[in-house]
Amino acid sequence: MEGEKIEGMSVEEDKFGGVILTVQNPMDSDSFASKLEHSMSLWTQQGKKGIWINLPLQHSNLVHSAVKAGFRYHHAESDYLMLVYWIPHTPDSIPANASHRLGVGAFVVNNKREVLVVQETSGRFGGTGVWKMPTGAVNEGEDICDAVIREVKEETGVETEFVEVLAFRQSHKSFFQKSDLFFVCMLQPQSFDIQSQASEIEATKWMPVEDYAAQPFVQENELFDFIAKICLSKLNDNYTGFSNVPTTTSSGKKTYLYLNNDAIGSHLLASKEQA
């Protein structure tokens, strides 16, 4: 379907009966307001539903005009603000904004039952002498299994392969109103030399896993203690987490399914490879 053209903006139709407007050229707010008013009346006649305005940071002079036209904020990233308006007189089906950040922690053990640990320079554990597993944030668009390998490499220099998600926890209001999900992952080390270049890391070493679990900060904190118990069970071959099986979604995207693959009689990945 051919979209309407508006000077200084790109106009795309989405597959939900809506329109996405992206401001590309500088313009004054009066000119923007009048173009928007004209287009909105056209889109209303055409039975359009959700109208989106993508306003890059450098066009922040236009935010107020969009809000005066009835738009509300939907989400923002560093360099743009997305606003939305629902035209029909029905409850909107505008998708919710992202609500969670993801974090990962790495349980990396060598064949001497030593676990890879770090001391952080700042934050909650800075200066406490606590040895903890390498942890970090999953980047936008990054797979959990890739993020945890990257964090270990950055913080310790050690190369690893992903084995399993051992456990995860969800917590709320961790940052403003946002929630987070933290995935504890087991990794298999592929190298052993420690070379930390991350400014947030004070020290790194291989530590007997029993010494790790015996630290007071682990034993006195229910969550850390649970996680240590899971890791010890895993080392004793008594635990199965979720492994990552590559698959394809119905819309054709490559994606990972995380599941207890050991529990499936013919493993999913194996049955796929034979197919």
Place this chain on the structure above:
Amino acid sequence: MEGEKIEGMSVEEDKFGGVILTVQNPMDSDSFASKLEHSMSLWTQQGKKGIWINLPLQHSNLVHSAVKAGFRYHHAESDYLMLVYWIPHTPDSIPANASHRLGVGAFVVNNKREVLVVQETSGRFGGTGVWKMPTGAVNEGEDICDAVIREVKEETGVETEFVEVLAFRQSHKSFFQKSDLFFVCMLQPQSFDIQSQASEIEATKWMPVEDYAAQPFVQENELFDFIAKICLSKLNDNYTGFSNVPTTTSSGKKTYLYLNNDAIGSHLLASKEQA
């Protein structure tokens, strides 16, 4: 520490050496710009780090002034925009914005090996005759195990108890640049009468689980087929997912840890209850 007072705004210090400014009263953009300039020079002298401005939607006339003062967007919700500025000449430690939305799907089976399924009125599966598991989005601040019970109740009227996360998949660019995580959960039905009131649901029924898995849309789609295989393994007592164990984080928040609790010799929840 006593924060500076600014007319028409609240000023709070955060625990990372930063300041959170919230605009409360209407003001013109020139007055806002001059107050901001004054405060910024004070905060720079004081060695403050991240400066946050929370601008409610009704004060959108001030966005442009904040951007001209060097602020960038951090995130936005329907009713406010959060901007941020990092004062020190060092790499910033500003936390990333939320990157993921969460969804849930419910595998609910009665003791006749019938699975609870729905037909949707619209969307990808509207009018296709496909019977699928109830699915939905996790609300902000909601636990996964609560969200899936709520969705089943809304879509089918059936009361359930949470059993396990059977598997999850992560996918990217599902909505603008955002990613999503979808959790397939097993639930135990506590009631059996179907009463759907959700406008997005065309029909609901209990369906023999083998008939569900034999639908062409399930068999022809790798991801749905994998999920059906997991569900069938679970029914045949060959599968263990992650159950939800309540715990407390180091900062004292109640939270759920999801893990293979069956695999831990003395179950974590049991050992906790004895403690």
